[in-house]
Amino acid sequence: MTKFFYNVSIPISVDQLFIYHSSRKIDLGSRVKINFKNKSRVGIVIEKTNQPKFNTLTIEDILDESNIFSKNDLNIFKWISDYYHYPIGQVIDSFIPSKLKKLSPMTRLANVEHRLSNNAYKLTKKLTQEQKHAVDRIIRLKGFNPVLLFGVTGSGKTEIYIRAIADQIDRGNSVLLLVPEIALIPQMSDEIKKIFGDRFGLYHSGISPAKRLKTWWEAKNGMKDIIIGTRSSLMNPLKNLGMIIVDEEHDRSYKQTTGLTYSARDVAIKKAQLLNIPILLGSATPSLRSILNTQLKKYQLILLQNRIAKTKPPKFTICDISTSQLKEGLSDIALLAIQKTLKKNKQVMIFLNRRGYAPEFSCEQCGWTALCNHCETNMVFHQIDKRLICHRCNAAYGIPPQCPECNSLQLSALGLGTERIQLGLTRDTDLDNILRFDRDSTKKTGSLEKIIQRIKSISSGVIVGTQMLIKGHDFPNIELVIVVNADRGLTSLNPYAIEDLAQQLIQVTGRAGRLDGVSNVLVQSRHPKDRHLNLLKDGDYLAFSKFILEERKKLNLPPFIHQALLKSASVSINRNIKFLESAISNVSGKETIVLGPMASAIPKSRGKFHHHILIQSNSKKILHQTLDQINNNISELKVSLRTQWRLDVDPLDF
Numbered sequence: 001m002t003k004f005f006y007n008v009s010i011p012i013s014v015d016q017l018f019i020y021h022s023s024r025k026i027d028l029g030s031r032v033k034i035n036f037k038n039k040s041r042v043g044i045v046i047e048k049t050n051q052p053k054f055n056t057l058t059i060e061d062i063l064d065e066s067n068i069f070s071k072n073d074l075n076i077f078k079w080i081s082d083y084y085h086y087p088i089g090q091v092i093d094s095f096i097p098s099k100l101k102k103l104s105p106m107t108r109l110a111n112v113e114h115r116l117s118n119n120a121y122k123l124t125k126k127l128t129q130e131q132k133h134a135v136d137r138i139i140r141l142k143g144f145n146p147v148l149l150f151g152v153t154g155s156g157k158t159e160i161y162i163r164a165i166a167d168q169i170d171r172g173n174s175v176l177l178l179v180p181e182i183a184l185i186p187q188m189s190d191e192i193k194k195i196f197g198d199r200f201g202l203y204h205s206g207i208s209p210a211k212r213l214k215t216w217w218e219a220k221n222g223m224k225d226i227i228i229g230t231r232s233s234l235m236n237p238l239k240n241l242g243m244i245i246v247d248e249e250h251d252r253s254y255k256q257t258t259g260l261t262y263s264a265r266d267v268a269i270k271k272a273q274l275l276n277i278p279i280l281l282g283s284a285t286p287s288l289r290s291i292l293n294t295q296l297k298k299y300q301l302i303l304l305q306n307r308i309a310k311t312k313p314p315k316f317t318i319c320d321i322s323t324s325q326l327k328e329g330l331s332d333i334a335l336l337a338i339q340k341t342l343k344k345n346k347q348v349m350i351f352l353n354r355r356g357y358a359p360e361f362s363c364e365q366c367g368w369t370a371l372c373n374h375c376e377t378n379m380v381f382h383q384i385d386k387r388l389i390c391h392r393c394n395a396a397y398g399i400p401p402q403c404p405e406c407n408s409l410q411l412s413a414l415g416l417g418t419e420r421i422q423l424g425l426t427r428d429t430d431l432d433n434i435l436r437f438d439r440d441s442t443k444k445t446g447s448l449e450k451i452i453q454r455i456k457s458i459s460s461g462v463i464v465g466t467q468m469l470i471k472g473h474d475f476p477n478i479e480l481v482i483v484v485n486a487d488r489g490l491t492s493l494n495p496y497a498i499e500d501l502a503q504q505l506i507q508v509t510g511r512a513g514r515l516d517g518v519s520n521v522l523v524q525s526r527h528p529k530d531r532h533l534n535l536l537k538d539g540d541y542l543a544f545s546k547f548i549l550e551e552r553k554k555l556n557l558p559p560f561i562h563q564a565l566l567k568s569a570s571v572s573i574n575r576n577i578k579f580l581e582s583a584i585s586n587v588s589g590k591e592t593i594v595l596g597p598m599a600s601a602i603p604k605s606r607g608k609f610h611h612h613i614l615i616q617s618n619s620k621k622i623l624h625q626t627l628d629q630i631n632n633n634i635s636e637l638k639v640s641l642r643t644q645w646r647l648d649v650d651p652l653d654f
Contacts, residue, residue, distance in 0.1 A: 004023070006020055010034075013180070020032070022058065027045070027064075027066055029069035030064045030068065032063060072275055073237065084261065084647070098209045109466065110148065125159055131156050133302075138302070139167040145279075148290050151479055152284055165226060174226065175227075177228045177229075177245045178264060180247070181246065184473070199226055200228055208520060216237065220237040224238075246268055284506060286545070289592075291549065316539060317523065320526070330484070338482070346477055347458070347475065347479065354416065356382050358420040359414070361399075363410060364404065364411070365410050381555060383420070400518055422436045434461065456473050482521075490532065490533065494654065502545075502548070565612045567648060568645045573611070575643055589622065594613060
């Protein structure tokens with residue numbers, strides 16, 4: 001009997017493929033049932049191989065009538081595994097719909113060929129000259145061609161996406177449209193649905209596993225030619241993929257922070273390169289790395305410098321609060337501006353990137369502060385829920401009636417969160433329609449859509465929110481924007497803090513005056529003369545980014561240097577340090593800098609201490625050679641079995 005031998009991936013932490021045999025030929029990229037350590041598992045057939053010198057187990061069953069991943073998909077998985085130094089079995093497992101990870105017979109699905117009509121849509125909006133120029137350039141793209149669509153807020157980037165999608169559909173191709181967060185999907189999908197009807201599908205973690213599987217197979221079988229989704233949709237098996245669009249390409253949410261710490265934007269770029277198709281990166285505040293790539297001529301740059309409504313940018317005012325008495329975080333100037341705006345039947349947005357009522361709950365008598373037992377970080381006071389909640393591990397506790405240290409009744413909530421501003425305005429003013437837009441107010445199913453609809457249905461009101469509020473939403477009646485705590489970005493030690501602050505300020509500024517152009521942005525700061533803050537007053541993000549790039553070049557910081565973090569977590573500080581020191585024991589080289597071990601910015605979380613080592617090099621190739629060497633060292637360490645560790649390539653958080 002003829003035997004065919006295959007390398008099969010299994011979702012385990014060992015970076016290794018396993019050889020099995022079958023009496024049948026199997027399509028690469030298919031799911032199979034195998035026995036691994038006396039347990040039935042789902043594996044993915046990666047490649048054919050020669051018969052080994054040892055005995056192999058039989059593939060017990062083929063779970064698909066045809067493969068679920070193409071040869072190109074497998075090549076992309078291989079690249080992800082190599083670049084992020086993560087076992088390929090776990091890489092693939094990160095992108096498979098959960099129902100396809102099971103051995104249940106219901107997952108044995110067949111392909112059904114289906115093609116959609118190419119003319120089942122109608123474009124109605126008239127384009128500006130800038131938009132026409134952008135669309136003309138985009139539809140001429142051939143092969144791998146990254147384009148940075150750098151457009152001010154309100155310049156009509158979504159309409160350009162729609163024209164690019166229509167062009168691809170006319171060619172018989174499909175399009176993957178990535179957005180950074182689920183909160184942005186309703187608005188984007190509404191725009192796409194108006195034009196393309198049911199041609200598109202949604203794919204993200206907010207959808208049930210059954211619906212995600214249905215969308216997966218509809219895309220694979222040609223029943224959907226547009227997929228809108230978050231980073232988990234990146235490997236959706238669309239037929240004839242012709243273009244990838246990454247909206248808000250700068251957004252940190254594209255970076256996975258647990259498990260496989262990949263950047264969906266960067267993987268999308270690599271996917272486009274391997275498939276030899278164009279990729280469109282859109283943003284009003286592009287990442288410094290993308291702007292540098294346009295300077296190096298690696299990306300094309302398309303500028304949209306004017307709003308569709310031809311409105312002027314908002315008036316940007318820095319309000320010095322260094323000597324001011326604030327009422328629940330708001331100055332008298334801000335409160336007066338709110339009253340004036342509401343009298344004109346307009347809306348106000350208050351931006352504070354901190355949810356809850358107060359970030360600290362403590363005793364005035366002895367100084368005791370409520371800390372999470374698992375994380376050693378401040379518990380956040382939530383007034384509405386009457387709970388102390390850790391925003392790291394979500395542990396929740398009741399409010400103590402007295403200080404647990406000295407029994408004092410003088411307990412205070414210190415600091416400011418979105419809940420405190422909302423409740424303060426409700427208590428101290430006669431204002432109507434004071435809404436809150438953050439993770440707490442949108443966590444129930446359907447609540448996000450209800451809040452968005454509520455904002456759009458009222459002419460006058462105050463919306464208090466975190467960065468969820470400023471990401472791409474179109475609320476045309478907002479005339480005043482107040483930024484409550486810009487100083488966190490000015491004083492932070494995080495090397496990305498200034499870039500993040502700039503993006504937030506430009507994005508929040510773009511929410512104002514989109515309808516009639518009459519708008520104001522009031523930024524409260526105790527550092528009104530800060531040069532970075534004043535560079536942003538004119539709203540010229542391109543000029544600001546060039547200035548910051550020059551600063552980073554002089555300091556040899558990203559994007560001019562390549563970095564990775566080796567992170568360690570355990571119940572013992574000494575164990576962390578011993579592990580990290582052993583992992584880099586023989587790592588050396590003039591072109592590699594290794595810093596640490598050092599405590600992470602959050603030294604303890606979920607009951608474990610966290611430390612890391614920073615590895616950096618001017619050469620991406622040498623950096624990855626060093627990481628391979630570190631991986632080899634770790635594989636020989638016994639202590640690593642008692643230490644959770646991972647490599648974070650191109651880190652954003654320290």
